[in-house]
Amino acid sequence: xxxxxxGFIIELRNAGLxxxxxxxxxxxxxxxxxPLEDREAFKYALAATLVKNNAHWRSFETVFEVYFSLRxxxxxxxxxxxxGSIDDLLKQMQEAQMKGEGNGGAxxxxxxxxxxxxxxxxxxxxxxxxxxxxxxxxQAVQRFAGMEPGRPVGGTYYLYRTLRNLDLDGMLDKLMExxxxxxxxxxxxxxxxxxxxxxxxxxxxxKQEVEAEIRRRLVADRGAEAMAKTLRKxxxxxxxxxxxxxxxxxxxxxxxxxxTRKLAARxxxxxxxxxxxxxxxxxxxxxxxxxxxxxxxxxxxxPRPAKPExxxxxxxxxxxxxxxxxxxxxxxxxxxxxxxxxxxxxxDGIDEVTEYFxxxxxxxxxxxxxxxxxxxxWVDGHSDYGHAFEVFWDKYGKEINPKSTVLLxxxxxxNYHASQAWVIKEIRQKARHVYWLNPEPRSYWNTGDSIVxxxxxxxxxxxxxxxxxxxxxxxxxxx
Amino acid sequence: MDNRFESVxxxxxxxxxxxxxxxxxxxxxxxxxxxxGKPILVEGPAGTGKTxxxxxxxxxxxxxxxxxxxxxxLDESKALYEWNYKKQLLRIQADRNSDAWNDIxxxxxxxxxxxxxxxxxxxxxxxxxxxxxxxxxxVEVETEALLLEILSEYQVSIPELGTITxxxxxxxxxxxxxxxxxxxxxxxxxxxxxxxxxxxxREKEIVLTKVPxxxxxxxxxxxxxxxxxxQIDLKKAPSVSETIDWARTLVLLGISTINAEQAKETxxxxxxxxxxxxxxxxxxxxx
Ligand SMILES: Nc1ncnc2c1ncn2[C@@H]1O[C@H](COP(=O)(O)OP(=O)(O)O)[C@@H](O)[C@H]1O
Ligand SMILES: [Mg+2]
Numbered sequence: 093x094x095x096x097x098x099g100f101i102i103e104l105r106n107a108g109l110x111x112x113x114x115x116x117x118x119x120x121x122x123x124x125x126x127p128l129e130d131r132e133a134f135k136y137a138l139a140a141t142l143v144k145n146n147a148h149w150r151s152f153e154t155v156f157e158v159y160f161s162l163r164x165x166x167x168x169x170x171x172x173x174x175x176g177s178i179d180d181l182l183k184q185m186q187e188a189q190m191k192g193e194g195n196g197g198a199x200x201x202x203x204x205x206x207x208x209x210x211x212x213x214x215x216x217x218x219x220x221x222x223x224x225x226x227x228x229x230x231q232a233v234q235r236f237a238g239m240e241p242g243r244p245v246g247g248t249y250y251l252y253r254t255l256r257n258l259d260l261d262g263m264l265d266k267l268m269e270x271x272x273x274x275x276x277x278x279x280x281x282x283x284x285x286x287x288x289x290x291x292x293x294x295x296x297x298x299k300q301e302v303e304a305e306i307r308r309r310l311v312a313d314r315g316a317e318a319m320a321k322t323l324r325k326x327x328x329x330x331x332x333x334x335x336x337x338x339x340x341x342x343x344x345x346x347x348x349x350x351x352t353r354k355l356a357a358r359x360x361x362x363x364x365x366x367x368x369x370x371x372x373x374x375x376x377x378x379x380x381x382x383x384x385x386x387x388x389x390x391x392x393x394x395p396r397p398a399k400p401e402x403x404x405x406x407x408x409x410x411x412x413x414x415x416x417x418x419x420x421x422x423x424x425x426x427x428x429x430x431x432x433x434x435x436x437x438x439x440d441g442i443d444e445v446t447e448y449f450x451x452x453x454x455x456x457x458x459x460x461x462x463x464x465x466x467x468x469x470w471v472d473g474h475s476d477y478g479h480a481f482e483v484f485w486d487k488y489g490k491e492i493n494p495k496s497t498v499l500l501x502x503x504x505x506x507n508y509h510a511s512q513a514w515v516i517k518e519i520r521q522k523a524r525h526v527y528w529l530n531p532e533p534r535s536y537w538n539t540g541d542s543i544v545x546x547x548x549x550x551x552x553x554x555x556x557x558x559x560x561x562x563x564x565x566x567x568x569x570x571x
Numbered sequence: 572m573d574n575r576f577e578s579v580x581x582x583x584x585x586x587x588x589x590x591x592x593x594x595x596x597x598x599x600x601x602x603x604x605x606x607x608g609k610p611i612l613v614e615g616p617a618g619t620g621k622t623x624x625x626x627x628x629x630x631x632x633x634x635x636x637x638x639x640x641x642x643x644x645l646d647e648s649k650a651l652y653e654w655n656y657k658k659q660l661l662r663i664q665a666d667r668n669s670d671a672w673n674d675i676x677x678x679x680x681x682x683x684x685x686x687x688x689x690x691x692x693x694x695x696x697x698x699x700x701x702x703x704x705x706x707x708x709x710v711e712v713e714t715e716a717l718l719l720e721i722l723s724e725y726q727v728s729i730p731e732l733g734t735i736t737x738x739x740x741x742x743x744x745x746x747x748x749x750x751x752x753x754x755x756x757x758x759x760x761x762x763x764x765x766x767x768x769x770x771x772x773r774e775k776e777i778v779l780t781k782v783p784x785x786x787x788x789x790x791x792x793x794x795x796x797x798x799x800x801x802q803i804d805l806k807k808a809p810s811v812s813e814t815i816d817w818a819r820t821l822v823l824l825g826i827s828t829i830n831a832e833q834a835k836e837t838x839x840x841x842x843x844x845x846x847x848x849x850x851x852x853x854x855x856x857x858x
Contacts, residue, residue, distance in 0.1 A: 114759050118607065122762075125606040126579075126599075133579050136599040144758040146614065146749075146765040282831040282855055286795045289802070293771075350749055357750040361643070361711075454846045456804050 097123070100159040103320045104142060107151045108327045111142055131160070147328050147347050158320045161308045201231045209235075213258070217267060217294050225294070229301035232258060237306060241313050246322060250306045260295050267291045329561040333415035333531045341414065344560060348418065351564060352425035359429050359571050399431040400497040400524065400570070405484065407502030408468060409439045409475045415531035415557065416501050417459050422567055424455050429571040431495070436488075437462055438480035441470030444488070475505060477547075478512035485515045489522075496523040497570065500551070503532045504544035511543050516550040528554040529566065575605045575632055575742075591620070591627035592769070592776045600764040601628060610722050610743035612761035617748050618810025619766045622705055625744035629701035634742070637696070638703040639689035641710045650717055651727060653686045680731040690721050694737035701742045707757075708747040715757050722760045771798055774814060782818040792829055793818050796855075797841070803854055805847045817841045831855050
């Protein structure tokens with residue numbers, strides 16, 4: 093057990109979780125108070141002692157599943173050795189037979205036809221029968237995943253193969269049909285929505301069972317360490333904007349909100365306390381009266397530092413779009429830290445989108461409008477920084493003033509068009525600051541068609557912003 | 572020391588008996604906090620029952636709840652202890668002519684002149700105590716240092732008096748709405764518990780326990796609609812307390828099953844931002 097635990101903790105550290113020695117010891121103490129067969133309690137005991145940041149929960153959970161999936165009562169490689177599920181299963185099969193659909197085979201689930209299996213699955217989902225869903229998940233993996241020992245294939249491949257055979261999207265429609273039939277009429281839109289939510293929830297749980305089963309088998313085949321390594325994923329704050337999967341994007345979006353809340357609170361505090369102004373003589377004397385004329389409590393003038401006026405100019409083409417989106421969301425979420433925020437987006441044409449943010453409190457809606465409505469294509473929809481900058485300068489250049497801070501966002505991959513770097517130089521002469529944020533790793537800068545160096549010489553600094561962590565650090569400095 | 576709880580399940584049952592619906596995670600961490608003698612740092616969105624957890628645990632074990640509400644600018648004299656200057660001055664004046672200074676000094680820095688504040692009160696209390704340090708994320712990082720000694724050693728050092736050690740280890744809860752990152756030192760000393768919006772079943776149970784006159788069916792529907800609304804991308808998702816408020820409103824209005832129209836008309840109880848209300852209304856509407 094201790095070996096397993098120390099392997100587990102090493103893997104948590106490998107996954108980027110900061111586990112200290114104290115916490116390691118705490119975890120060992122904690123589990124000594126938990127009955128080992130209670131897998132859930134065991135999991136929460138480890139989480140409470142080892143994971144002190146909710147954003148790290150998913151990583152923890154994955155590693156936990158890998159290391160401890162072979163323990164606990166529900167563990168089994170072959171299907172249905174658990175009393176509850178077998179009973180339910182047999183009952184279901186009897187019912188199926190009574191309806192005259194069964195083939196009378198006595199060999200457990202293995203002998204069911206695919207149609208029978210789908211029928212039982214549908215029933216399980218209809219009734220929200222967890223035990224049966226678990227048994228079916230096992231059966232499905234055994235049948236459809238085609239797993240072979242020692243094959244170096246990742247879990248997602250097996251998941252895909254299993255789910256393809258189950259057609260769960262079609263299943264949702266069928267479940268909704270059946271619901272309608274059951275109430276004998278049409279559902280209101282609200283009822284339909286709630287019903288759908290419920291089935292989606294159950295289908296999601298079923299998918300998780302399938303995933304868990306695949307993981308269990310892979311761990312049994314390859315060992316925990318090797319599995320953990322293949323599953324290792326960056327923490328949300330370290331996910332690269334340019335390579336985030338859909339799933340990771342969702343997570344990133346979720347972690348953006350608490351992050352901006354913290355950032356805003358921190359900045360507000362900084363503004364209130366950060367800089368002490370010169371001594372406020374009058375106030376000090378006034379307060380000294382309370383101390384018999386001794387100026388015991390010096391008072392300071394709080395300067396109201398002028399908030400910068402922010403102008404964001406963002407490339408929103410393909411690979412850097414996600415980065416632009418997150419930066420805009422972050423900037424607008426703390427927009428009260430700036431006296432004004434204006435946003436421009438471009439690909440080869442440029443368009444001002446400030447209005448989108450003004451019209452709604454809802455930042456994601458504004459972002460959605462940018463993606464669908466902004467007029468950013470001039471010729472062919474390949475980034476042309478030079479042209480976009482030139483148009484910007486013509487139209488808005490005169491509005492840049494010594495209070496403006498200009499943020500340029502993009503990888504500066506200009507498709508070998510003319511750079512028109514003179515625009516940046518002009519901007520810098522008029523603005524307070526000009527910064528460039530690049531979502532590419534520094535080592536890629538100025539390779540191929542990237543000309544970030546050429547633009548960069550005319551700015552106050554080029555910053556690598558590959559992930560939320562770096563972006564947050566920059567924005568904090570800025571405000 | 573004797574354990575306060577038999578098992579995780581007994582924590583869950585005990586909390587339920589005082590109308591707090593815990594899940595496995597919550598009950599498990601409370602159980603462990605007792606066994607390990609460690610404070611719990613409870614973090615999560617506002618209105619998910621963090622403060623209530625400490626109150627309910629106190630009620631469950633029949634302990635006195637001592638609460639330190641944190642705010643920006645909280646300091647030692649408000650959190651730990653303060654010398655009663657006025658009383659000290661009076662004492663000095665009364666003795667002006669008689670005692671030697673040394674005697675007076677020893678005297679005025681005795682416990683008689685000490686004003687205890689929540690933290691000191693919690694460790695000197697003779698009766699069982701649950702200490703709640705509420706919204707700890709509101710104090711500055713530097714102020715956290717005040718808490719560290721008490722959280723790991725259950726003692727307070729007072730330069731003039733020496734070290735005061737707890738007679739009994741209290742259960743300690745710290746809550747945070749996560750407006751800033753707490754220091755590593757603080758987190759290391761605590762068990763961590765993230766409390767999120769409850770699962771459907773638990774939320775329904777909460778509504779049933781907290782809202783008089785609500786039917787099983789209505790509670791179920793409320794929990795489902797709230798779950799559905801939380802899936803929409805909103806500025807601020809409805810919290811448990813808002814779910815409860817909404818349920819109360821619906822009961823007051825004499826509604827037994829909610830239709831889209833009624834849901835829309837009462838959304839402002841559930842959601843705080845105009846844009847969120849508009850968005851949710853659109854999603855729920857019948858047309
Ligand atoms: N699990 C629960 N069981 C019973 N009531 C709860 C639960 N969670 C939240 N509540 C109710 O929600 C309200 C808000 O809880 P509170 O503890 O003040 O939230 P927080 O401190 O997390 O902001 C309380 O009135 C409490 O009664
Ligand atoms: Mg609270």
